[in-house]
Amino acid sequence: MAVLGPNRYGKAETRVVRVTRHGDAHRIKDLTVSTSLSGDMTEVHLSGDNSAVLPTDTQKNTVFAFAKKHGVGAIEDFALLLARHFADSQPAIHHARVAVEEHAWERNGAFGHSFVRSGREVRTCVAHYDGTRSWVVSGLRDLVVLNTTNSEFWGFAKDEYTTLPETRDRVLATAVDAAWRHADASQGASQDWDKAYENARGALLAAFADTYSLSLQQTLYAMGTRVLAECPGVCEVRLSLPNKHHFLVDLAPFGLDNDGEVFFAADRPYGLIEGTVLREDAPAAGPAWE
Numbered sequence: 001m002a003v004l005g006p007n008r009y010g011k012a013e014t015r016v017v018r019v020t021r022h023g024d025a026h027r028i029k030d031l032t033v034s035t036s037l038s039g040d041m042t043e044v045h046l047s048g049d050n051s052a053v054l055p056t057d058t059q060k061n062t063v064f065a066f067a068k069k070h071g072v073g074a075i076e077d078f079a080l081l082l083a084r085h086f087a088d089s090q091p092a093i094h095h096a097r098v099a100v101e102e103h104a105w106e107r108n109g110a111f112g113h114s115f116v117r118s119g120r121e122v123r124t125c126v127a128h129y130d131g132t133r134s135w136v137v138s139g140l141r142d143l144v145v146l147n148t149t150n151s152e153f154w155g156f157a158k159d160e161y162t163t164l165p166e167t168r169d170r171v172l173a174t175a176v177d178a179a180w181r182h183a184d185a186s187q188g189a190s191q192d193w194d195k196a197y198e199n200a201r202g203a204l205l206a207a208f209a210d211t212y213s214l215s216l217q218q219t220l221y222a223m224g225t226r227v228l229a230e231c232p233g234v235c236e237v238r239l240s241l242p243n244k245h246h247f248l249v250d251l252a253p254f255g256l257d258n259d260g261e262v263f264f265a266a267d268r269p270y271g272l273i274e275g276t277v278l279r280e281d282a283p284a285a286g287p288a289w290e
């Protein structure tokens with residue numbers, strides 16, 4: 001006998017660009033929004049009764065309508081607004097999850113209307129709302145960083161398949177994928193999300209740069225710890241760090257030495273170092289990471 005397990009449904013990756021016009025000085029917010037709702041959804045799965053289902057098409061339309069009506073400030077505020085709307089306005093919806101990614105643009109010269117897609121990372125957030133409480137995880141991905149020295153890797157376990165030479169000086173590079181959980185979003189407190197974002201981003205970058213690294217694992221822990229130290233509202237940090245290997249090229253066949261000057265930047269395979277750093281007294285995560 002089968003039973004219906006956990007389920008949710010929504011519209012994934014609605015692409016919305018909101019232009020705000022102040023005379024000739026325009027502003028743009030470029031987002032990818034994914035909504036996901038859950039609640040009394042047994043009948044739609046078991047008998048095809050759609051009466052509890054707010055169509056995913058409506059969810060997409062709501063994203064566009066809210067961008068117009070409310071504007072788009074910090075992505076966390078936009079995500080919470082949508083999540084609260086869905087769970088508060090539909091009796092059958094008991095939980096809403098809204099994930100937002102923000103793609104950065106910069107001004108193209110002095111023109112108020114012209115933009116160039118920025119090489120910056122993608123800013124992310126996921127908000128949950130269950131009709132009473134809210135949870136917010138903020139983050140970023142594709143923050144690509146590289147240190148040309150101050151990185152070693154030696155003293156590792158070895159077996160009959162180990163060929164990796166020990167190194168006392170290597171390039172360390174990664175594309176940071178980080179997410180941090182806010183402790184107090186459950187109270188629904190309004191926050192300066194943009195300031196919190198810049199603090200966390202700055203902490204990640206500073207720790208990557210100024211940690212003398214004996215492994216990417218050690219750097220990961222330093223980065224997570226730094227975010228907790230600099231961001232009092234954050235209680236947990238999750239990091240996923242691909243080790244973007246840079247191999248010194250052997251130039252001896254060409255009669256050339258290579259004193260840390262020419263590297264082969266391999267794209268795969270790559271080491272993948274992942275970990276969580278959290279406060280000892282971090283409140284329970286609830287659905288925050290789902």
Ligand SMILES: O=c1[nH]c(=O)c2[nH]c(=O)[nH]c2[nH]1
Nearest residue numbers: 153164214215216217243271
């Ligand atoms: O910082 C590193 N951590 C590892 O676990 C590892 N493994 C490896 O081959 N190179 C590295 N570098």
